[in-house]
Amino acid sequence: MTESFDLLVIGAGPAGGEAALSAASAGLNVALIDEGPAAGGQVWRAPRTAKAKRSRAQDPDRERGDDLRARLAASSIKIFYATQVWDARPGFRVSCVSDAGAKELNAPCLVLATGAIERVLPFEGWTTPGVFGLAAATAVMKAEKALFGQDIVIAGQGPLLIAVAAKACELGLRPRAIIDRASRSDWLRAAVGFAGVPSMLITGARWMSQLALAGIPYHRGSEVIRANGDNALQSIVMSNLDSGATEEIEADTLYVGNGLTPADELHRLLGAAQTADGLRGGYRTIRDDRCRSSVPNLYVAGDGAGVYGALPSAIQGQIAGLSAARDHGALTEAQFSARVKEPRRKLRRLEKFGDASCRLMQFPQDVTTHVSAETIICRCEDVTHADIHAAIDDGAQDLNQLKHFTRLGMGPCQGRMCGLTAAAILNHRNPGPKTDTRLTPRAPVRPIEMNQLIGDFDYDDIPVPKPAPL
C-alpha cells in the first residue's frame, strides 16, 4: 500500500510537529508520522492515564504539548500515530508498520525530526534490575504521574537530572540522594547561558530550591561507580570525582543518565553528511541555515540532527517546514524570508540556552573508568568489556568487525546503547586519525513486529522471484 504527499515529517515532537504545521500553513499536503499514540515527543509528551490527564501541577512542557496537539488536531495534516518508520529510501520512500500492516509513504520532500536517545556511562552493575534511565523516568512521570521505586537514587548529569528529581518530589517521593557529575561552578557557568531564556532559568531555579527545601542530599561533582544486587538493586556506591571518596547508599531503584545522543539512524541511512560533535551528543547532521541537509530535499530539525533541546528544536522545525515549502514552490523567496525572520531571531537566543544545557550533558571522554573486565557493555548480547578487548587483540579495527567478532550490537537495540561506548574503547586502543567508527546503519531502524510487517496475505500473492538456476 502506497500513499503520496508533498512532504513527509518523521517524528511529532517539538521539531516535527512545528515543521508539519509550518509547511501545511504554506499550503503543502503534509503527512506526519510518529511511533507514539500522540504528538509531543519525549519532552512535550501527552498524558496517558486518567490520573496524569487530571493533574493540574504547573508544567510548561505539558502546556506546550497540549498547545501543539490542539494545533495539529485543527490542521489539515494527515497524521499517522502508533506508526513505526523502519526504513527510508531516496526519493523519498518511507517504510512504516502499524496495526494496519506495512505501507510505503512517498513524497519529494522529507523532514527528519527523530529526537534523541539517552546515553548511560557504563559502570559495574549497571545492568542490575532496578537501574533505569532518567529519560525513562520522565517518560513515565509525564504519561502516568507515577514513578517506580521506594528508595530511589537519581544520578547522572544535565538538566534532566534536576527535572526528574524535582518531579519525583512533586509525586511525594523522597529520593535518598541526588548524585550530579557537575560541580557548583559548572552549574553557575550554565546559568549564564540559561539567562537568555528567563522562563527556563526560573523553572530550573524553582526545581533547585524545591530540592534544597526538601532537604534531599545533593552530591555535586560525584558519580555512581557501582550498583550492588543480583536480581534486584540493593545499594549503589558513589564516588567523588575529585577526592575519590566513596559512599554506599541503600536503594531499590536508581535512575541514571549521562545526556542525549541524536537518534540519527534515518539520517545515516539516507546518506546525510555528518560531523563528530561531542557537544551535540556525538555526531550531528550538517545543515545550512534553512535546515537543508547534504541530501537534496532532505531537511533535518531537532535533536535527531544534533542535540539542542526542545525549545530550539521547535524553532528549527518551523524553519525546516518553511524551507521545504519554499523549495517545493509553495512560498516565494520573499515570503520565505519574511516568515523565517522572527524564528531565526528566536533561534539564536534559544540555541545559546541549548549550548549551556548541552555542556552540562556532555558525555565523559573516558568511558571505562568504572568498569571491570566482566562489566557488560552490550546489554542485548551480554558482550563484556573483556570480550571487546579480546576482539581488538584479534585484530578488530572498526565497530563492524567488533560486531562480527563478538555479536556486539546485534540485539534488539542494534547498538544504540553500546555503540558509542564501544567505539570509544576501540579508539582508545587504536589511537590515530579517526574516520567514522560507528556501525553501518541498517533497516529496520527499530525492531518491527513480524505480524505488522507481513499483515494478511495469500501465498499466491507473494511475488516470489523466478527460480534460481539448477
Next chain:
Amino acid sequence: MYDLAVVGGGIHGASVALFAARGGMNVVLLEAGALARQASGTNAGTLTMQMTRAALIPYALKAHEMWVNAPHWLGHDVGVVACDGLSLAFTEAEEQLLSERAKARSAAGAPINLVTKAEATRIEPGVNPSIRMASHCAIDGYANAYLTGLAYRRALRDAGVTIREYTPVTGLAASGKGYEIRLAQKAIAASQVVLTGGVWLEPMLKWLDIQLPIKTLVNQLSVTERTGPVMRTVLGIASGLLSLKQFPHGTVVIGGGWQGEGRRETNYHRTTHDSTVGNARLAVHAIPALRNTRLVRSWTGFEAETADALPIVGPVPGHPGVWVSGSVHSGYTSAPYIAHCLTQAILGHHPEMPLFPMDRLLANSTPEAAHFPPKSQ
C-alpha cells in the same frame, strides 16, 4: 618477493592463502577492507545441497565435510551446525519443480529424496501443515558467516600469511619473473597472483585487458531477535528463493536471494521494502510461529554471477602464474574445497577435481588456455 599474492580477502582468497602457505609458499593476502566483510561475512551461512547447482554438488559435498571438520583443518570455530534440510512445495507447480530438481541433484550425488507431508512434518514439526510434499537432504546445515573473518584471521596468522587489510590494489602487471601488484603508495612483487575479488573480479581482470562481465546480485537477508525454538532444520522452497534457519542462540535468519538494490561501482547496496516484506511473508508461510517474532535487522551483500552462472576457477589465459577464483554459485558452501583444488594447481599438482577455466566465457579464447594444468615450474 612473495611466492604468491592473493588479491581479495573473502572466503576464496583466505582459503587459497591458507592452503598455499601450508603448502610451503610465502604468501601475502591483500584486502581492500577487512577480511571477510563483504559476501563472505554477510551471507546466510547456509551449507546446503538443495540450493547448490547440480554441477557443483560434488564440490559442495566435499566442502560440507570440510566445514563440519573445520576445527581440525581451520583450527577455529565458525559455528558450524550440521542438520537436516528440507525444501518445501506448497503448490502443484512447486511439487513438479521440486521433483525435477531433487532428481538432478540426486543424480549429481546429493543424498536427496522426496518425502511425504507426514514425513516432512516429522522431520520439521514447525512447518506449515499446508505443505504438499518436501525434498529431504540429510547433509545440510549452516555456519555463522559473520565469524568467518575472525576464524580465518587466526588461521592465517598461525600459518604465517602476511595479512594486509585496508590495502586496495590498483593494478597488476608482469614484471621480471613474476608480477608487480600496485598499491596506492607502492608496489609489491610476487611470482604468482590469485584474483579472488568476488563481484570485483570484472574490474580486476581489466588490469590484464580481459573483458569478462560479472553480474552483481544484491542478495538481502533479515534476522529476528532471539526467540524460543521454532524450527530445527534448514528450510527452503522449491524455487530456491527461501533459506531459513534458527541459530543456537535463538535468532532466525531469513534469506533466499531476494534482491535489494545497489551497485558494485559505488559499493552501495541496501534492502528494499518489497523484498523485505515478501521474503518475510514467505518465511512466515513456511514456519508460522515466526509471526510472533520481531525483525531486528536486515542487510545486503553482493553475489557474483557469470553469464552461465558457473564458477571461474583456474588459470587466467595469456598470463602464466595468474589465477582466478570466484562466481561460485552458493560459493560460501563450496569455497574451502574449491580453494583446496585450486591451490593444488598453483602448487604444481594435479587438482583432485576439475577446475572451471574461464576460457569458455571469453569472446576470443587465447591458445595459452589449452595448457592446463600448467607444466610444473
